[in-house]
Amino acid sequence: MESLSNRVTSVTPSLTLSVTNQAKALRAAGEEIYGLAGGEPDCDTPDFIKQAAYTALAEGKTKYTPAAGIPELREALSTKLKTQNNVDYNPSQICVTSGAKQACFNAILAVVEEGDEVIIPSPYWVSYPEMVKLAGGVPVMVETKESNKWKITAEEFEDAMSPRTKMIVLNTPGNPTGSVYSREDIERIVEVASYEDIIILADEIYEHLVYGDEKHVSVASVNEDAYNLTITVNGFSKSHSMTGWRVGYTAAPEAIAKALSTIQGHTSSNATSFAQYGALAALTDEASAPFIDNLRGEYDVRRQFMLARLKAIPNVSVVEPKGAFYFFVNCTGLGLKSVNLCDKLLTRYKVAAVPGVAFGHDMGVRISYCTTLDVLNEGIGRFEEFCRSH
Template sequence: MDCISTRVNKVSPSLTLSITNQAKAMKSRGEEVYGLAGGEPDQDSPVFVKEAAIEALNEGKTKYTPAAGIPELRQAIADHLAADFKVQYDATQVVVTSGAKQACFNAILAVVEEGDEVIIPAPYWVSYPEMVRLAGGVPVMVETTAENDWKITAEQFEDAMSPRTKMIIINTPGNPTGSLYSKEEIAAIGEVASYEDIIILADEIYAKLVYGENEHVSVASVSKEIYNLTITVNGFSKAYAMTGWRLGYAAAPKALASVMSKIQGHTSSNATTFAQYGALAALEQGKNFVDDLVGEYDVRRQFLYARLKAIPNVKVTEPKGAFYFLVDTTGLGLKSENLCDKLLTRYRVAVVPGIAFGNDHSIRISYCTTLDVLNEAITRFEEFCRAH
């Protein structure tokens, strides 16, 4: 239709949702499908989170709140960031959002003007470039390598910069790679950003899902200079199994936090009121739940890593966080969408094509499912690989 804006026409639909929906449609027809495409925990939300939301409903907490969220949740988030990630924010610097996705979009809208460039390391989460385009900006993809654990270097960042560069997006731990930036790597990137006052959008939604001896380093915690340029994004979907609750947050220097709150006040307004009380319970009571979740995922991660390393014609690096593997399928000689379509229709295994993340010779495998499903799915994937 001629009435549709060019801004929207530039945006591509989400391939991750497309694959997931296709697998669900097959299941609804009675077909057995082994789903490794999803980006959400298979566990239910904690009981204490549900009870807190129910109590809030029963107490009539169903009215508007301030656009940036209820004060006690904003304070709890600030306390949580200080205690767990050594980054200091005042409650007034926190904006509670309808999912971390909205926090990312608010941040981009607050900073990016028409024609501004945003540097995005590839592979990247599918929504980053589309958000930039919706804001009128220009996504600048920088290819990373498995040899460097799929992370952008300070040198690559500097080479990609132009006078129009306004922001860089750092996702740690990363989706789809599971990569984790060290303090030294963040410091080097931050030093480059500080030369030109380039904003760092630090998407840390998987911050609590880190394995073994590895440690998440919050970007804003590294130095005062980096803190002053960083918008920290996090939320409740991944670590607390609260994807459908749609609760995230951004924490930023006061001027940026104020602008993001203003944007939200004219778009979605506050995140769902009673759900915010569930999020408050998650922060106050959720440590054991998160620890158990991380322990379970680490078992799956190690199992899957051992299996994938043994499969011919593919390569894999060990993820340090999140709950994905990015598998290099160059040796199979297939474009990623073609590979995923054959794997789903012939072997009933659903994974996400790497082209969705900017790498057409890979697939993303999620281990948000049981070991039994993982075992059967990877057995079928190995059969597929040996047949090619």
């Protein structure tokens, strides 16, 4: 359509949403669908968080807040980042956003100029390339190797660099692969980034969902270069099952932080006032840690169940995901492109999964385990049947 901007016509609508809609339509028509496509915890937001938001509403905390968020929340985030992530950010360096998604977008808008390149390791979370395009930048996708657990190496990063490179996106733990970058991985990447002062967008939204011996390492925490180059993005959606609340945040060096707050102030003004009080409870209430431990424990059981089942399926391969709540299944051996594969899987076997092309890998599918063991059992059984018949 002629009246639309080039900016928006260059952007692809979200494929994850289209799968969800197709599955919804089949459900509405009375079909039983086994949903392995979800991207959010399957439990409700804990009551202590809801209660804090009810109280805020009852107390009339219903007006605009400062653009960067209520002072108590920024203070609590500063403490959290120091004690849990080992990074020293003052409250003034923190900007509360409407979800981690807006946090990523603010970060990209703040530093990417028309024509600047942003390196995105692939498979990637669907929205990064589209956000870069909306900001006038050029996404440069770098294919990662299954043999390196779907993580970009410092060498691959260096090879992809050009004089226009402005930013690299590091998502750890990652969606859709569940890969977790170690301290050494991060240090090597930071070293390359520091040659040309390339900004690192560190999306750590899945930080609390890390399993086994693996530990989450915050990118900004590894050394001074990392701190100076990193915009940390995080939020409450996955750790506290608060996807609908829309609360996330950025933390960054002072000069970038100011720009991030300016963008926030001129776009959504502020994250919803009473939702910010809910987020404050998520950080300060003593019920928070047991809630997260429980969630992680439950997801680890499902992860191990799915790993064992997936490993027994012929013609597909899988890397053990150490974080988040997804498996990225390499289906190259089935010889079907991902949309075709997911379409057949949904219409014939009633299993919803997300085609890998949404994440930049057209021979894979993303299967999430944020659903009950019963649904996982039935869904993976059907997926196996599908794979064996191809």
